Amino acid sequence: MPELPDVETVRRDLDRWIRGTRIVHARSADRRVLRPNAPSAFARALVGRTLRDVARRGKWIRIELDDGTRVFSHLGMTGWWVARDGDAGAERFERARIDLRRREHDSSIRYVDSRRFGRLVVAREDIAEWSALGPDPLVDGIDTRTFAAALARSRRSIKDVLMDQTVVAGIGNILATEALWRSRIDPRSRSNALSAADVRALARGLRTEIDRELATRAAPDGAEWNDTFMAYGHAGEPCPRDGTPLVRVVQSGRTTTFCKKCQILRRS
DNA sequence: CTCTATGTTTAATT
């Protein structure tokens, strides 16, 4: 589920479901997802409060309550939120539920996460993970000068640097793979070897791919996980641009798929 | 049974 466009889609859903409602029950027994808080603290902080707004930076969602309490949600690899009727039974892999009172009938939102890499953190102020995030492409935009400076600072591969949440928040394996394909840059290129034109192309590629994925998720058929990618997940298939078979390499433990012909290795 | 997976943190190694 996770990566900027997916998380933004969840943020919009949550905002629609919960803004202005009052929490009548809250429960989670999952110490792993709640870390470092205890289950009792989660319920105690939420019950009776009214939900204000839902913000997002990178892959983190921040829900603000009327007393200033903040609930941070990270979806990990397999997390998402669903809305149900107040009396609906538990979902498969449900890790937390928040029951809401609204005019006529009650509703309930559920956090579902099979692998439990996601987190739900209750705090009185912003948590370190949130504050450490770099600029968000939608909230702040990607400033070419700042972006270029950050890329020039590292000798790591451009693929690794793109996924560094302190450089740009919200880029995961898919966005990095797709943006590099769009900007015709070999993912193994050293970050500090990119030219000014490369940096501009990459910023554009990121923005284009984010907008495209957001539109895909907002489409009426609502497809959440349909394969609309040019390179990601297509190793061995022809590059949509020039037909050369896409190759697969592993960088920092993550699969990267790219075209050796049109994605050129930058060397300094 | 084996392999891979949209992510992050931490331990180990260079």
Add this chain to the structure above:
DNA sequence: GAATTAAACATAGA
């Protein structure tokens, strides 16, 4: 000390 890399986490699906 900084930078890399591997392992770990927990579970599903091919």
